[in-house]
Amino acid sequence: MDENHPDGFLRHPREPIGKRDPRERIGDHREIYAPSWREDHLRQQGERCMDCGVPTCMGGCPIGNLIPEWNDLVYRGHWREALARLHATNNFPEFTGYTCPAPCEPACTLAYNADAVAIKSLERAIVDRGWERGWIRPEPPSRRSGKRVAVVGSGPAGLACAQQLNRAGHAVTVFERDEALGGLMTLGIPDFKFAKHQVERRLDQLREEGIEFRTGVEIGPAMSLARLRERFDAVCLAIGAQQHREVTVPGRELRGIHFGMPYLTAENRRQAGRDSLAIDARDKRVVVLGGGDTGADCVATAHRQGALDVAQISVREQPPMTRPADNPWPWQPRTYEQTYALEEGGRALFALNVTAFVDDDEDGAVDALVVERVKWTLDSQGRRVDKTVLEEDIRIAADLVLIAIGFQGAQAQAFVDQGLTLADNGGLATDETMMTDLDGVFASGDARRGASLVVWAIGEGRDVARHIDTYLMGASRLPPSLQTLTPPTDD
Ligand SMILES: Cc1cc2nc3c(=O)[nH]c(=O)nc-3n(C[C@H](O)[C@H](O)[C@H](O)COP(=O)(O)OP(=O)(O)OC[C@H]3O[C@@H](n4cnc5c(N)ncnc54)[C@H](O)[C@@H]3O)c2cc1C
Ligand code: SF4
Structure with missing residues (x-):
């Protein structure tokens, strides 16, 4: 084994822990991720880290995880020490190893012109091993302060x-x-x-x-x-x-329009055996308002409940596929990335602003949304300040609307x-x-x-x-x- 590994990335391609086949995972509520990989594969991924003089990846991580240190420890097979370095900055590395959007990775030096180190995958692999081997144990204090x-x-x-x-x-x-x-x-x-x-x-x-x-x-x-x-x-x-952000347009009071959070909470309680199904997407045409994490989780939950059709509407325009000139490395990329939820199906619709919910048959339940296609003027911070309406009165059929436009x-x-x-x-x-x-x-x-x-x-x-x-x-x-x-x- 090489003592140093400045060229590991030339020998091993980036291969993060994958996800299960969307066609298979959509049929159950088990984790979407594939099981971790073999020891030699993990160590090769650790070897891809160059241990740069200025670890820009750490600047991308909000808690300054000691990323090059544990990458190197994985490469050398010192898993227990890697776990200790992970816990030095993070109480619950599995919370982040599974759910973090990994802002560290686009900030990795390799991401300047190649594929970043699979940092989040290594984080998950280290902490998974820590639990499997019984290394994560209670650490009660030796003395009490009386406070x-x-x-x-x-x-x-x-x-x-x-x-x-x-x-x-x-x-x-x-x-x-x-x-x-x-x-x-x-x-x-x-x-x-x-x-x-x-x-x-x-x-x-x-x-x-x-x-x-x-x-x-x-x-x-x-x-x-x-x-x-x-x-x-x-x-x-x-x-x-x-505290939910509301959509204040005519028809908001119609049946079949809910906030995304209670919808997700009810499904989580049902999966834990503590609740019956409060809001069911089965055989419904579902429209999710909001392009963020909550919206993606609503899309994926609706698919698992057997929705007929799922559309996810974002008021923003679709981001570019590659970094624009004013958004260089190592800043967080403002580019489009398909969510795990849309990998499983559904349509993503962009630049649509909802103007009304309508009840065609007057039974008190929503039948459709009316939207307008818009173009936004943004300020220097990327905030929407003004809109131009390109097309009005577009109808989108819906039996269930889930509002997930933020908090x-x-x-x-x-x-x-x-x-x-x-x-x-x-x-x-x-x-x-x-x-x-x-x-x-x-x-x-x-x-x-x-x-x-x-x-x-x-x-x-x-x-x-x-x-x-x-x-x-x-x-x-x-x-x-x-x-x-x-x-x-x-x-
Ligand atoms: C659907 C959804 C998906 C998300 N997905 C991701 C993701 O993939 N990755 C990611 O990094 N982040 C994600 N987030 C964001 C992330 O979950 C939150 O940023 C994070 O949980 C915030 O942690 P917190 O401890 O500050 O608050 P919370 O997790 O909101 O916990 C606050 C707790 O306080 C309790 N509480 C509130 N008021 C009182 C009171 N008066 N008395 C007693 N208890 C009270 C609440 O019941 C709650 O349990 C997601 C958020 C949502 C809604
Ligand atoms: S994936 Fe881990 S190392 Fe990367 S930003 Fe999130 S917590 Fe930090």
Whole structure:
């Protein structure tokens, strides 16, 4: 074996972990990914990393994962050490190894003019092996601080914050309003994208480390922040950003028009055996509004439920297939990439703006959408500022419409009533230590950043834990994440 491997990428083509055949996977709710590959194949993929002087991939990763280090450790077959390096920056590498859109990969030096290292696949392979071999075990603290912290919300931000604070010796209780723990990892993202046993085994680890979980408790209405502060030395609000964005056009009140999130949540509950089918796409013409993650998951769920036809409408124009001149490497590419959901079928329609929902037979249920074809004028940030209508009154038949056009902030009215303020993004406003307007009450994850990604939520959870530890103890030995917007400092 070569000691160094600056030319591994010349000998081995990029081969990320693949997905199962769309025709097969559409018939079940099992994960869409193929099983991992052979040892020698994995090591060759690690060998493709050049260990560049400036690891631009780490700049692409929101938590600054130590990517070249674990690539090299995989190449050498030192899997356990690779797992330790992965956990150094990320509490739950399987959450990201399965669901992250991998902004690290277009930032990889090889992506300048060749195929990037299969970073996300290696991350997944390392953590999969860690679980298979029993290397991931509870790590309870050796000493307790005597301080008590309440974490509100059990999504990736809340769980990362809880694990970090518990490891720093504080007694942590997580409050969750739902019956299930895991936030959107459990009740938003479908099983076929992330199987729920993966959340459960992490929760087991957290419980064995000493974290207490209380489900079915909605903080705010049921228990005020003031009461929580009396019982705990600090509070972290990691309540997500699940306030839906609405489509305000005539006909919105018709039957058969739903938000995408309750649709996905109902299917997740059904898969877990906790609910019957609330909204069923079987034999229906389904139209999904919104081109993002939630929209893609609605498309894929509708196919699995036996929809007759699925169209996904985006108000934006179709992005170019290759990078435009003003979007060079290593910036995140603004190019078109087919989603896993559309690989399985369905039509993607772009640059269509909905103007009405119609009920032709006057039975109170939606029969069609009316849309206009538009062209947008964008500002320098790529935001839509003005539209030109190219064609009006286009009809698209629909028996079921799923609205998945994004979220407009945290469901935080109860907290606003108790003295917290909201930022422009609809999230909870905080100072540079992630503390809200109330002393000792912090916020993190989507609740603060606005709807984002799992990897950002984990980073925010790690950062807020460090701030809370500093608030409680005067200093903290918890590591900060490297890239989040409010990186904690030592002063
Ligand atoms: C359908 C869908 C698919 C997605 N797919 C991806 C993907 O593929 N990759 C990716 O990186 N990201 C994806 N995301 C985004 C990702 O899931 C979120 O960014 C991430 O889960 C945010 O984590 P969080 O901990 O901040 O909040 P959440 O995961 O939203 O968790 C917040 C938790 O707080 C609880 N809560 C709220 N209010 C209260 C209260 N008052 N009292 C007690 N509990 C409360 C909620 O019930 C929830 O459990 C997806 C999002 C959606 C909706
Ligand atoms: S967390 Fe996401 S961005 Fe970071 S290394 Fe993993 S796949 Fe890449």
